[in-house]
Amino acid sequence: ILSRQKPAVGGSSSIVREKEKGKEKKLPKVDDLLESRDYTGAITVLEFNKQAGKGEKDTDLWIGYCAFHLGDYKKAYEIYLKVCKQPGCDATVWANLSCCFFYLGMYKEAEDAALKAPKSSLQNRLLFHLSHKFNDEKRLMSFHKNLQDQFEDQLCLASIHYMRSHYQESIDVYKRILLENREFLALNVYVALCYYKLDYYDVSQEVLAVYLQTYPDSAIAVNLKACNHFKLFNGKAAEAELKHLQEISSSSFSFASELVKHNLVVFRSGEGALQVLPPLIDVIPEARLNLVIYYLRQDDLDEAYALIKDTEPTNPQEYIIKAVVNAALGQERGS
Template structure:
């Protein structure tokens, strides 16, 4: 039998397609990304872009969306946008008083220390007391309130967050050896806190131990080469 069809004809193509087995099962659906996926990778710009689309096209203005937006903006360095978002959340009648502390963190990052202190004081007794103490401890230093520094220092605990807060103040007050001791202690207790190596390296740099600083920094960069 002579094949009367040209190799590239439409009929020939249909015959070839018919020979291909039909795929079995349902095609795998692509999962749409969520903000938490971007936050997990510390892609704050990606998270903000997604959340803005949700607000614009899906009209999402719920508390969770706004809180995530403010969090992402803060970590992305867009403190003004984070402050605006917290202000929007505080327009709700029964808002979380911790929002004042979160806004105060943004004001602190913008070096608006007096405003940050006033915002902390608005939080009231129902707020996160540990965050309030850490913030006021740092703000007291920035505002030169030595008595307040001592008062808040006495209220700090041995938690990791409080220890880091104390180390930060030691560094700001040029007490690099004291800061280094705290960072080393925390590193021994928390081996996966790799960023502490960078803090230790910075302290040694300030102490003029440049070779030691470079060695310790190399440990951190070996784990986080894109930092």
């Protein structure tokens, strides 16, 4: 008995095992990942828990939420559609599905889904935007009247102003909200974008810097900074900013990858235009105009005209480009 080396009960080895268990890494909490905007991490944990049988009632909804914020609208749409088909589904999910349809450019489907959702400020904002897409001024004004003095509705109004090229009106709304909510740092990006559209590139840079100090890996913000550099300096300076973005790329980079590819073509004076721009024509508004410019530089007036002939200009750049194409084609044909 005195020579026993192996304990008969637990002993120190069980204590060691308990300590080792304590050292095991725990999965990060979904709430913490969402707070840090790590939607890739959050969706990974959610899907892991679901496969492990630890999923909760609203796990699918959170997966859809993460997919939506990652820009994977197709995946989010598939999840929300599946949830909507379940018996006893919360009718508010139809509004989420409508948002997915909207970002996928499926506006009729977005309207149908929105109308199935209960009346709410989100439903009104969706229908407000859809009326703009359908060029239905009468309906747009009716939904405009329903907007309330809350920041979500006011942001919606500012975005409509922006899309109608009423940039100063957008700035006024954003600044008013910022005065009351200094913590809404992302609004600085929207203000900077409006100043960019107004050709105030230096001012845009100053406003943008406020946001980039806190979120230096934001694809949208860095991309806008690159565009300002392109206007203020040259394509190489702009491309350097995007290269830096790729080096520190986060989940937001995949969200804006198409936008970055488009802008790299512009920064490189049209290099790769025929490979990159055609699929983006109905995704990024400027893609059509930049492809027209490329065709003009190649003296391919027929292709340029085919792209621009049905476009209804809404801003000075579109008016100028369409006028140049028509003038060049008329001169070539002697008409």
